Amino acid sequence: MVRSVVRLITGAPGAGKSTLLGRLRERPVTVVDFDELPDDDGRLLGIDITSPDASGIWPDYNRLWVRIAGMLARGGGPVLVSCPITPAEWEAAAADVPDAPEVVWARLDCADHDRRVRLAARGWSAEQVEEAVRDANELRELVPTAFTSSDRAPVEVAEDILRWITDSPNA
Template identity: 60%
Template sequence: MSKLHVITGAPGAGKSTLLRHLKDYPFATVDFDELPDPDGHLMGIDITSPTASAVWPAYNRLWVKIAGMLLRTGGPVLLMCPLTPEEWASAAEDAVDPPRTDWARLDCSDAERRTRLAARGWESDEVEEAIKDAEELRASVDREFTTGGRGPAEVAAAVADWVSDSSGRRAQ
């Protein structure tokens, strides 16, 4: 089975922007934010709201299954999500054949994250929670791709090189 590449990142890191710049590379790329509708709902539940935290473990298990299905194609798969490696491992613990996983983190400075999230209309307490999430991810995932001061195409090329190098395939 091919290797799953996971890029985690706290809100504001640039995952959604990066996704648009990875479409021309020779691997499957998916993002946790792609399943809910634009209002954050999935099957009638606002999956993005903290009030839905009770269903998040089931959502994470769903993504473990989706990743496994995508890996059956034999090519590398890049999954972008906000999870820690520990949260992913918990979701994968009952999987029949959990995918081999290589981790990286998409990140930016806290000041840049504040600016990005303020532009989205986030409240200050929500922004501070995202800052805490970023700190947790920095402590748990060493490999970093920074989006601060770099254009998304440049970051996408670096990510593509990582996926291709660790998969035994080179990006075109």
């Protein structure tokens, strides 16, 4: 039996994931985001899962997403999941999920200067911005396939990612 394949795209805050996902939702691909399940206040089933205080349940949340991705992939079409986790975190979650889908990773990135400007415009503190820059550097080491949003229109980035999704084996 051939396992379903899901494309995962990660990226540190400010890379442009939300903008990209809006563009890809207009295309023939199922696109979902880890940030879609919680309410606007970060709550899921009454728990603020976006708070660092909730880090103890993040592995359970990741397992939930592995299951969701597998269910979506059974539909047969291309699936893209935007997630803020590392490949190791996904693998740890998938280890406990029967019939977890096969995954192919990519990273949405931008120049550190662009990330700083984007996050400052959101009102992030200097400390939060620098943490996002550190996260981006870590992801650069972990996920070699990358798409940049710096100096590019969102539609261009979306087209490149759509080609990556649909031109890959087992799309």
